[in-house]
Amino acid sequence: ETGVTQTPRHLVMGMTNKKSLKCEQHLGHNAMYWYKQSAKKPLELMFVYNFKEQTENNSVPSRFSPECPNSSHLFLHLHTLQPEDSALYLCASSQGSAREQYFGPGTRLTVT
Amino acid sequence: DQQVKQNSPSLSVQEGRISILNCDYTNSMFDYFLWYKKYPAEGPTFLISISSIKDKNEDGRFTVFLNKSAKHLSLHIVPSQPGDSAVYFCAATRAKTSYDKVIFGPGTSLSVIP
Numbered sequence: 001e002t003g004v005t006q007t008p009r010h011l012v013m014g015m016t017n018k019k020s021l022k023c024e025q026h027l028g029h030n031a032m033y034w035y036k037q038s039a040k041k042p043l044e045l046m047f048v049y050n051f052k053e054q055t056e057n058n059s060v061p062s063r064f065s066p067e068c069p070n071s072s073h074l075f076l077h078l079h080t081l082q083p084e085d086s087a088l089y090l091c092a093s094s095q096g097s098a099r100e101q102y103f104g105p106g107t108r109l110t111v112t
Numbered sequence: 113d114q115q116v117k118q119n120s121p122s123l124s125v126q127e128g129r130i131s132i133l134n135c136d137y138t139n140s141m142f143d144y145f146l147w148y149k150k151y152p153a154e155g156p157t158f159l160i161s162i163s164s165i166k167d168k169n170e171d172g173r174f175t176v177f178l179n180k181s182a183k184h185l186s187l188h189i190v191p192s193q194p195g196d197s198a199v200y201f202c203a204a205t206r207a208k209t210s211y212d213k214v215i216f217g218p219g220t221s222l223s224v225i226p
Contacts, residue, residue: 004155006155009153040121040218041218042114042116042201042215042216042217042218042219043156043201043216045213045214056213090155090156092155097208097212098205098212098213098214099144099146099161099205099208099214100158101158101214102158103148103155103156103157104155105153105154105155106154106155
């Protein structure tokens, strides 16, 4: 595997389910990001981790819970989501500056 | 309030012609600008960038122009090819570290017609 990988690529979940999104970067970067992209809207930064420490929580509801066990892996734990949370969730990584981010392919999430 | 705007949701261009994608920003503190390209079912990939100390940056068929006084930048693709059909995101930042944010526009969907 190279670059940034995300699993699953598609996820359909009910509002009472608990699921997790996984991201793995194979680039040796020290920062990882979660973004949300809703239809026709800009990418919205959700969380930033530097050296496994969360440095940004962009007013994200607590039903989204990130976890970064090491600098290569990032999870987004989901519980009791709402239909409006349906979106494309993108993971990215960078080394040093946020200017040069490498994105994964995203997880298309549908909340029913 | 969007800090980075792309007012054209979509654009269609004939193959071989020039594609011009526009972007406006509101924050004069931004000093670095990027364009990302996104195909369906893939994540955005970096295309080209420009620092605020320049007004033009060229990379092959892609050229980005920056007009700081107008807070406007544009991406020119010449000649356009069908493989250029994708969504293009403009982004702006003053990020020097990973602690700073990159602000993305909503994207413009480019279709290059063979």
